[in-house]
Amino acid sequence: MRVIITPNHQEHQSPYEIWNGEQTPHQEIPARVENIIAALKNTHHELVELEQKVPMRILRAIHSSRYLSFLSDFCPTLSDGEYKYPSVFALHAQTEDRYKYPLTRLGFYSFDMYTPLSNATFRVALDSASAAYQAAFEVKNRAQKVAFALCRPPGHHAEPNQMGGYCYLNNAAVAAQFFSQFGKVATLDVDFHHGNGTQHIFYEREDVLTVSLHADPDWKFPHFSGYADEKGAGDGDGFNLNIPLQQGTTNSQYQRSLVKALTRIKEFGAEYLVVSFGADTHADDPIGGFALTTKYFTKMAKTIAELELPTVIVMEGGYNTSKLGDNVVSFLSGF
Ligand SMILES: [Zn+2]
Incomplete structure (x- = not known):
């Protein structure tokens, strides 16, 4: 599988x-990401x-x-090593357009202090975001069935006009938006956390089905999105x-829910698939x-691959750095 990597990711390193x-x-x-790359170098995957x-x-x-203008205007005003919260x-x-003062705008376009x-x-x-785009472009144009965008920072929490959850631009939504020019798209979010940004970006669209399996938000981040009664609105209803x-969801419990999710994707008639993958569902993840076990991730992926759709996998979370590669x-x- 082709794995798209971005060598400059280390320039972004939030201090706390x-x-x-x-x-x-x-x-x-x-x-x-460095741990993932090291592990991939021992495989047949092509970096x-x-x-x-x-x-x-x-x-x-x-x-x-x-929001995009804010990011492109604000970032260059900061000095080297300075991080603004x-x-x-x-x-x-x-x-x-009401807000002009930089810190007011920063508050407006953020939803957390992470x-x-x-x-x-x-x-x-x-x-x-470009890595996700390139992966989708290659799947569409190079007749390969699947590609992996090793994205960092992650993207699935990035809202239409807000950053949060370590995310600034929604990488999965980039791939889904690209594919949507050519047919019906499903996004499947199997990160531990709810993909609130991806949900909201496509919430009123019927051409992009958004599906997410995640920790009950009443218990875990992002808390205010990800409930079962959020079903879309308008055309996207x-x-x-x-x-x-x-809490404590096991491999077999997860597998049952995954099958339910994939049934909905089949019923929708998806022609393209974007998978937001986070390894923070692993039993040893600190947050x-x-x-879930390392071995189960193979079964999870095999089950998803049975859809036989042109697929982009986008890297999201996973914070047990020493186990992330495996x-x-x-x-x-x-x-
Ligand atoms: Zn996560």
Whole structure:
């Protein structure tokens, strides 16, 4: 399988996150991807450096223009090594063009204190999004069935106009938006956390089905999205499926829910598939809470591959850095 990698990802390295009012070590670190690359070098997978750039028209179809302008204007104003965190968030939805002061805009376009900006962040996030784009482009144009975008930073929490959950641009949505020009697309999010951004980007669309299996949000991040009664709206009514799962979910419990998710994708008649893969469902993940095993990731992937759809796999979370390589290799081998 071709694996698209982005050599500049190390330039984005958030120094800490703010949890319960305190600075705690940031979980989304460059070693995650370096560990995956090291593990992939011992396999038959082909590591390919990023060559393409995600077109602005694709980004503007999934993110608001003002949010994109904010990221491109704000990041270069920061000095080397400086990271800016929001302190106050928008209390009520207001018109985006109302706010001019940089820190007001930062609060408006953020939803947590885990996702700071540096002068490299937008550039690195653009490359991460471009990796997803290149993977989709190759699957469409090179007659290969599947490609893996080794994205960092991850993307599935990035909303149409907000960063959060370590995510700035929605990489999975980039791939889905690209595929949607050619047919019906399903996104399948098997990260431990709910893919709130992907859900909301396509919430009112019937041409992109969004499906997510994740920790019950009443228990885990992102808390305010991911409930079973969120089913889409307008034209997209009925085209979002959330399957919240409980603490300690085992391989066999997960497998049953996965089969349910895939049944919906088949019934929808998807012609393309985008998989948001996070290894934070593993039993030893420091911020997870399920009981999945490394070996199960192969079975999970095999079950997904039975759809026989042109597929892009996008890397999302997974924070047990020492096990991440093995977990990704196990998942990819199922394809
Ligand atoms: Zn996650």
